[in-house]
Amino acid sequence: MIELLVNLIVSVMAAATPLLLAATGELIVEKVAVLNLGVEGMMLMGAIAGFAVAHETGQLWLALLAAIAAGMTLSFLFAVLTLTLQANQTATGLALTIFGRGFSALVGAGYVGIAAPTLPKIHLPVLSDLPFFGATLFSYDPIIYLALILLAATAYFLRRTHGGLILRAIGDQHDAAHVLGYRVIRIRYLAVLFGGAMSGLAGAYMSLSYTPLWAQDMIAGRGWVALALVTFAAWRPFWLLIGAWLFGGIMYLSLYVQGLGVPVPSALLSALPYMGTVVVLVLISRDRRRIRLHRPAMLGRPFQATN
């Protein structure tokens, strides 16, 4: 029983991590009222960049940097198009995903079915040495811890720092923020780049730890689930964590039940996380007042300085 529970926690944590990383990045992006629908594409780019560099050099930290850079490159493209050239954010985000899919498949064609070094588990003193379950429950790879730390830092930044206040001001009333002298476009650029970095890292976690392989389209909609998570959390960091665990749980469940050999077709079980996303979105969105209360007021609206 304990073993099962430990297994559950470990699996859910692992499944939740890529969602959490990408959603934390997108949260910051949406806090400055930019909607980047290209998360899936950026995660794919991060996944292949990380995997390829890990395979070629054997250096994991280099691989993570490459993944972050890949995500940031795509998000920079997004920023130039939507922030400087004022292109439609929805369409540009979709372009990012279409491009990321194609590009990662092309680059990744030579990396299918081969191995790369995977992320090591971190040994925590005392905790990892606990009898029975310490070895499994308290030894994760560094990115799982990093995701939690980054989330906490993001929450602190948004709530408790001057920078976070500026970010929220730009998201809720960019004209006023501009009049107060804040560089709306520049700060939005930075936020979008942060989102790209986080998505890239999330992708690298997928290809270097979660399913330590490269396969075409391996993100399988997780980028979109991360986007849904931000809405689910109503743009609040703590709820992001709950949401990520919830989805991690659904993903684990669909795999676990398939493993049990129950007479439910595996294809239908695989659809479970996507159905869960729809259900959760519906439950959350029906409360229009709460959405309006928490949603950055300028979300998706372009800003043009008029002076």
Add this chain to the structure above:
Amino acid sequence: MLRLQPRQSPSAFWSWASPILALVLTAVIAGGIFAFMGRPPVLTVYTFLISPLFAPNGIASLAVKAAPLIMMGVGLSLAYRANVWNIGTEGQFTVGAIFAGWLALSLPDAPMWVIFPAEMVFGILGGVLYALIVAWLRTRFNANEILTSLMLAYIGQYLLIYLVTGPLRDPMGFGFPQTALFSDAADGPRLIENTNLHFGILAAPIVAAGAWLMLGHSVLGFQLRVLGQAPRAAKFAGFSENRLVWLAMAISGGLAGLAGMFEVTGTQGQLSTNISPGYGFTAIIVGFLGRLNPAGVVPAGLLLALTYLGGDAAQINLGLSNSITGIFQGILLFCLLGADVLISNRLLWRRRSVAGGRA
């Protein structure tokens, strides 16, 4: 430095010149990427964009690929004009194909004049019903249609996998994930005997023409445009937003379902796990490239169809992965969105000090 200066009114010239500029830019950028990969850029771009047209049956293959793209692109144009972001046409395409395929398998002996129109009805019905889930979730529960329609696209794909590996699998098919072949009657009429030029190739331009008339010359078309451009005005005019959302989803979903029906009956003759090479997502680019105008969607659909043929040609003749199709499509959409800035802005060369820089 380069500066953008907003125009007094959008430029009609650039609205149509921008796709052409985008295409040229895309060819140049793609050539650059090929050169970077150590491939001869001009030859590769030529193989990708020009050579498929001169291949045997090149034009016929182009028409076969363009038909579903045009049909879906037309539907998306109407929906996007109304600010209804249906990006799950891939799912509506799949469910339309499932409905039509199921009918074809259930009635193997029906004559063509019965089965073929019935398949069309079922294809449309499948797409409409699947799309209306999204409309219902948006109007009733305020759920974002971008995310729900996309999630339903994934679910539709798994539904298809379930059906062709389970209940609908061909018992004589050696366990392959596909259904039995449809009857010749169910495959529908051919425009030219012994080719794969199916009826959908005729239907696509008809659909485009009908939508063009509807959008420009009917009250409904007017309402859709107003809802997209000035939602508040639409409200004051008493147009029901919910009704328009339902209609936009139904039209785009129904056309996607019809496209799916033509694809599985006309070109594939059975259901299998891969009935679409991402037509639903490519149709989004078709819509934008066609300026969300059914008349523009036709050439845009032909161009994007060419990128599929080009991917195959590059794979066969140059040994490249056919995923360059996706790259090309992505770059094309990037360039288009970038070039579109010229519609509402003038590009000026100005010294930085004059305006005190970008504020």
